[in-house]
Amino acid sequence: MTEKKREKKLYYHGLKEQKKLDVSRLKYISILLSVIGVAILLVAAQSAQAPLVKVSDVYGNYMMNYAVVRVSGTVASVPYVSQSGGKLSLTFTVDDGTGQIDVRVYSPLADEMLKKGVIPFPGDNVTAEVQLRVRETYTYSMLQYLDGLKFDSKLYSENPQVVTSLTPDMANTYVAVEGIVTEFLNVSSGYLLTVDTGDSEVAVLIPRVLLVFNDFNVKVGDTVYAPGIVYLYKGSSPEIVVRDLSQVSVKSIENAPVVQIGEAHGYPGMAMSVEGSLAGVTYESGRYVITLTDGQNYLEVIAPREVLANLDPFRVSSESVIKVAGKMGDDGRLVAAYLSIVKPGKAEFRPIGTLTSDMIGSIVAVKGNIEEVVRVGSNLKLVVDDGTGKIDVFIPSATLAEISNETIDKLKDGLGVEVGGYLEEYRGALEIVVYTGAGIRALGEPVRPQTVELPRVSASQLADYKGQPVEFAGSLEGVTYSDGTYYITVDGVKVSLQRDALLNLNPLEAGTGSQVVVRGTVVDESLVKGENITVEVPVAPVPLKPDEVTTEMEGQLVAVVGKVTDVANLSGNLKITIGNLPVFVPRAAANELTYVPSAGDIVQVGGYVEIYRGEPEVVVFNPLAIEKLQQGGSVEGTVSDLKTASEPLLLAVNWDSIAYQKPDYALTVSDSTGSATLLAERSLLPNPLEAGTGSTLKVVADPLSGRITQLEVIKAKPSPLLGTGAVDLSMKGKTVAVKGTVSEVATVGSNLKLKVDDGSGEVTVFIPGGADLSVKEEQIVSAAGYVDEYNGEAEIVVYDLNAVIVEEAPSEGPSEETSATEEVKVAELSSATGVVNLTVVWDELGYDNGYFMKVHDDSGSAELPVQRELLPDPREAGTGSTLRITYDADAKKVVSITVVEAVPAEELKTGKVTLDLLGKTVVVEGTVKDVYVGSSFIKLTVDDGSGELVVFIPKSVAGDMSFEKGQTVRVAGYVSEYKGTVEVIPYRTDCIEVR
Structure with missing residues (x-):
């Protein structure tokens, strides 16, 4: 059929339908196509990349x-x-x-x-x-x-170049290092090794990210081959960061060659093993020192606690032979990485009463009953008594962590315990330090007390007991001091005693002639090394007047009664003058005084006589040997009663005016019954900056002499601050305060005269005895005193040197003196002279008989001694800050500190403060869990929920602050350590907040 005919057949009217089409399935097809389309869109969306951003x-x-x-x-x-x-x-x-x-x-x-x-x-x-x-x-x-x-990962190589040192320009290259591990630190980012290549030391970090699913064992003394990336720590310090543990190889130190003790020091840098008898153990800066001997030669071995812990204290004695492997240091001491017992010695439990200071360093074992259990921060302290004596047992936190909970639960009062550790002296008393968890055996039941009776001997019998512990009995004759040790004389024999032991002797209660017993070791017939002293029959001393103490009494114990005329603080020591007799209170005793005398107090003081600059003085060694005596005879009265009274009167008066009446000051005072003028020593007068005329006073006045013998401020009225030009003769006798710029300075004998001007007019400030004050022209000075007349003009007389405060004058730019100060680098300090300036980064803070700062610049690093008062507030500028330091290179001390770029101290959780932060400034806050108050410090155990931390506060910093469990404290200070325990130490009072 042609196309034309087919078209006619389809569309012409009246034609019959050729075929019937079913369209009901089209809806399912359309749904299927929709689902497929959505899926295609979803896959396309998932495969699309997110945008790349900067x-x-x-x-x-x-x-x-x-x-x-x-x-x-x-x-x-x-x-x-x-x-x-x-x-x-x-x-x-x-x-x-x-x-x-x-x-x-x-x-x-x-x-x-x-x-x-x-x-x-x-x-x-x-x-x-x-x-x-x-x-x-x-x-x-x-x-x-x-x-x-x-x-x-381009930074990787199967055969990296082996280097012996690192430089910053090697950053981001892949190299390897081979050498001996001289230091191992477990830090937050992984294992940090110091590897000695023979040419230099290279830092190698095994990142913790590689250790999560892998084991890696290395220790000091091992030889390592470590490849990795050169990384610049903090942008400047190159270190190798390992990225493939399979490439790292370790050769254990245990296989090091054996070297004789006498020859070991001749091979610095060599990994070696030595064998010798154990001569002693001590603690030094976070590590232990083991002394070995071959009978003639001695070798000191530096060992971390983990290595020393392999020495079972119940299996060793001085006859034990041990093997130590490690690396010989340049200082002739072996740094140990491995230790084992070659020949165990026979260890015996010693009676505590036979332990003496001559045995310090020895490993000893004792058995007794627990008398006291005390938590000291994260450490534990036991007091153990075996019937022959008591001894402290110190268990550091690292050791405590190795002791099972079952054992700890049995460390209770009254139960028996076996203790093994080394003997140490702490604050004048012996203690056993347990360095391994195996050194504590809790028995779970009491043990029978031992009995050791030392022979009681007299002076004539000492020669027969040389080197032996005894109880030496005799008559007390006197006390002396030499080179950190006190010596008492008993029946002509010298007995050395540490101050803590001597505190059992109070010279106000037991003086010359008292019968005493000293427990100690006989050195020879003329010297006993004492451990403690007991007064059996006290003989009370006869009180002396100050002028009755003479140079002929040197070394004798005396008690002196009199009136305090002066009190002075000499760098923590205390000097008290009673009448004309000086009384010296050393810092240790001064810090423990519960009563500090004031001028005018009537006191009784006990001590020994010493000659100082040809004159006698009394030295107080017992803080209980200073007592205030109540002054009898004073009764409450009024000013009008002064006319008829014969006994001292206690008066509450208003202070009206003051004038000088050589050698004292005349105070005019009044109450509702009248007024009177009374004489007072200069030492009794309050600081006029704090309390001047107009203040309410409580005074004890002697009506017969017209003198004030005691003075106390009841309601203080500070001297008013006036303009310098406003001071005139109408104010004569009144106290005032001024602040202005010094325009003229003159020294008149021992006195100082200033011209001060605040812009309103000039006034003269006269300071008796102020010649030694450092005041210069152009400085700003604040001063307070009373107005007096001189040559027809008003002047201010300052009778208290504490009422003079000198400030530096402000300036638009550097002064001639400042601009002339030489700017030097740290590396040039050793050759610098005079006062110089440094611009440095503050790295660490520490304390060693004074504070010191570790600083650096691009030329090197240095430790600078610094007074605490100069240190900046760590909350504003801590370690890491850039400082400008003025330094006296001749006196080797910091003169001033200016913060150039502040880095506030890091705020950390209490559990995050570790030994990795030694010397760094930090801020911590937490709840007080424990408080321990020592003679010169306060220790707090603080926890914010992340872990406990010890806060060590010197009492010189704490001031009059007190602490209780449950308080919340916020502290800024630096990180230190004591016996392996990390501590935070504040050095400013304002950095301790109790909330």
């Missing part, structure tokens, strides 16, 4: 919060891994040239990355599809899926 465009951009983007750049940090609640998280930093952003990976994706070894390292080029989190001060990102991380 870090600088999204950082801090709140519009991008939760956005999914791609970032591309170079890994700029060692990946950091953490485990919390059993789940892993991984963080690394990407730098794209416009900024840096942290990429976080959380479990289980982090677990997958670590197991597959898909770990970005510094220098790798990465592209990561992440979801952004934009916070107020911090923007970070989260990896969504593993395929969203693409990186090119």
Whole structure:
């Protein structure tokens, strides 16, 4: 059929339908096509890449919060891994040239990355599809899926170049190092090794990200081969970061060759083993020192606690032979990495009463009953008594962690215990330090007390007991002091005693002739090394007047009664003058005084007589040997009663005026019954800056002499601050205060005269006895005193040197003196002279008989002694701050500190303060769990929920602050350590807040 005919057949009217079409299935076909289309669109959407962005465009951009983007750049940090609640998280930093952003990976994706070894390292080029989190001060990102991380690990080699030192220009190269491990630190980012290559020391980091699913054992003394990427720590310090543990090899120190003790020091830097008898153990700066001997030669071995813990204190004695392996240091001491017992010695339990200071360093074992259990921070202290004596047992926190809970539960009062450790002296008393968990055996039941009776001997019998412990009985004759040790004389024999032991003797109660018993070791017939003293029959001393003490009494114990005429603080020591007799109270005793005399007090003082500059003085060694005596005879009265009374009167008066009446001052006082003028010593007068005329006073007045013998401020009225030009003769006798610029300075004998002007007019300020004050023209001075007349003009007389405060004058630029100060580098300090300036970065703070700062610049580093008062507030400028230091190179001390660029101390959780932060300033806050008050310090155990931390507060810093359990404290200070325990030590009172 042709096309034309076929068309007619279809469309002409009246034609019959050729075939019937069924269209009901078309709807199913259309639905199927729709589903297929949507699926195709979904697949296309999933395969589409997120947009590639610049870090600088999204950082801090709140519009991008939760956005999914791609970032591309170079890994700029060692990946950091953490485990919390059993789940892993991984963080690394990407730098794209416009900024840096942290990429976080959380479990289980982090677990997958670590197991597959898909770990970005510094220098790798990465592209990561992440979801952004934009916070107020911090923007970070989260990896969504593993395929969203693409990186090119170019920094890798099967055969890297072996180097002996690192330089910053090696950054992002792949090298290897081989040498001996001289230091091992477990830091937050992994294991940090110091490897000695023979030419230099190289830092090697085994990242913690490689240690999660892998074991890696290395110790000091081992020889390691470690390849990795050179990474600049803090942008400047090169270190090797290992990225493949399978490439690291370790040769154990245990296989080191054996060297004789007498020859060991001749091989510095060599890994070696030595064998010798154990001669002693001591503690030094976070590590232990073991002394070995071959009978003729001695060798000191430096060992961490983990190594020393291999020495079972119940299996060793002075006859034991031990083997130690490690690396010989340049100082002739072996740094130990391995220790074993070759020949055990016979260890016996010693009676506590036979332990003496001659045995310090020895490993000893004792058995007794626990008398007291005390928590000291994270450490534990026991007091053990075996019937022959008592001894403190100190268990450091690291050792405590090795003791089972079952054993700890049995360390209770009254129960028996076996203790093994080394003998040490702490604050004049012996204690056993337990250095391993195996050194404590809790018996769970009391033990029978031992009995050791030392022979009681007299002076004539001492020669027969040379080298033996005895009880030496005799008559007390006197006390002397030499080179840190006190000596008492008993029947002509000298007995050495530490001050803590001597505190059992109070010279106000037991003087010359008292019968005493000294427990100690006989050195020879003329000397006993005493451990403690007991007064059996006290003989009370006869009180003396100050003028009755003479040079012929040197070394004798005396008691003196009299009136205090002066009190002075001499760098922590106290000097009290009673009448004309000086009384010296050393710092240790002064810090423990419960009563500090004031001028005018009537006191009784006990001590021994010493000759100082040809004159006698009394030295107080017992803080209980200063007592205030009540002054009898004074009764309450009024000013009008002064006319008829014969006994001292206690008066409450208003202070009206003051004048000088050589050698005293005349105070005019009044109450509702009248007024009177009374004489008073200068030492009784209050500081006029704090309390001047107009103040309410309580005084004890002697009506017969017209003198004030005691004075107390009841209601203080500070002297009013006036303009210098406003001071005139109408104010004569009144106290005033002024502040202005010094225009003229003149020294008149021992006195000082100033011209002061605040812009309103000039006034003269006269300071009796002020010639030694350092005041210069152009300085700003505040001063308070009374108005007097001189040559027809008003002048201010300052009768209290504490009422003079000198400030530096402000200036627009550096003064001639400042500009002339030489600017030097740290490396030039050793050759510098005079006063110089340094611009440095503050690295650490420490204390060793005074504070010292560790600082550095680009030329080197140095330790500078510094007074505490000069240190900046760590909350504003802590370690890491850039400082400008004025330094006296001749006197070797810091003169002043100016903060150039402040870095506030980091705020940390209490459980995050570790020994890695030694010397760094930190801020911590937590609840006080324990308070321990020592003679010169306060120790707090503080916890914010993350772990306990010891806060050590010197009483010179704490002032009059007190602490209780349950308080919340906030402290800023520096990180230190004591016997392996980390501590935070504040050095400013205002950095201790109790909330």
